Amino acid sequence: NAGVTQTPKFRVLKTGQSMTLLCAQDMNHEYMYWYRQDPGMGLRLIHYSVGEGTTAKGEVPDGYNVSRLKKQNFLLGLESAAPSQTSVYFCASSLSPGQGPYEQYFGPGTRLTVT
Amino acid sequence: AQTVTQSQPEMSVQEAETVTLSCTYDTSESNYYLFWYKQPPSRQMILVIRQEAYKQQNATENRFSVNFQKAAKSFSLKISDSQLGDTAMYFCAFMKPYGGSQGNLIFGKGTKLSVKP
Numbered sequence: 001n002a003g004v005t006q007t008p009k010f011r012v013l014k015t016g017q018s019m020t021l022l023c024a025q026d027m028n029h030e031y032m033y034w035y036r037q038d039p040g041m042g043l044r045l046i047h048y049s050v051g052e053g054t055t056a057k058g059e060v061p062d063g064y065n066v067s068r069l070k071k072q073n074f075l076l077g078l079e080s081a082a083p084s085q086t087s088v089y090f091c092a093s094s095l096s097p098g099q100g101p102y103e104q105y106f107g108p109g110t111r112l113t114v115t
Numbered sequence: 116a117q118t119v120t121q122s123q124p125e126m127s128v129q130e131a132e133t134v135t136l137s138c139t140y141d142t143s144e145s146n147y148y149l150f151w152y153k154q155p156p157s158r159q160m161i162l163v164i165r166q167e168a169y170k171q172q173n174a175t176e177n178r179f180s181v182n183f184q185k186a187a188k189s190f191s192l193k194i195s196d197s198q199l200g201d202t203a204m205y206f207c208a209f210m211k212p213y214g215g216s217q218g219n220l221i222f223g224k225g226t227k228l229s230v231k232p
Binding site for chain 1: 162165217219220222
């Protein structure tokens, strides 16, 4: 099992460019999440999904869009990148809460720099 | 809304000694989970320990244990016999399993722990 994988691992964008981050999980998890991590801020939730075809906003959703067309994939899009979106992005997945011991499994992260 | 506070931005400990990391949280929920995650320099987020609020017994995983004080809304992590590999950022996190935003983790800002030889 690969667990949770993220593509790409690093990316540099110019202001105004667009890109998509791909998250894939092979654990048949219903729930998937996108977080961003900034220095001194911990991890903050951007968007999440409780199942295929569903998405919802988290704490810091502005400037991002997501899609969950397949259960195993969760895509994070930046339509017009801004320097404030320079961050490390983490994807995570989990079973539904209440389905036993709860744990979110994290991908290795994507470092994005917007110049 | 729930909040998680880690009041120690940085800590250090000598190898083989014991260290305690603090975490407090604020919630009106009665049923919830608390977690400690470790993030070494590799950047990978690793679950260290998990505590269900309805369980009175403190969770333990090998050298890691917690002191869960529900009334005080405190959830500290004790690392015994510290090892160089314990050097990492440690994040405390809160999750409610039911209702709106179920399953979402709310993280503290982290404590950077350095284990010195």
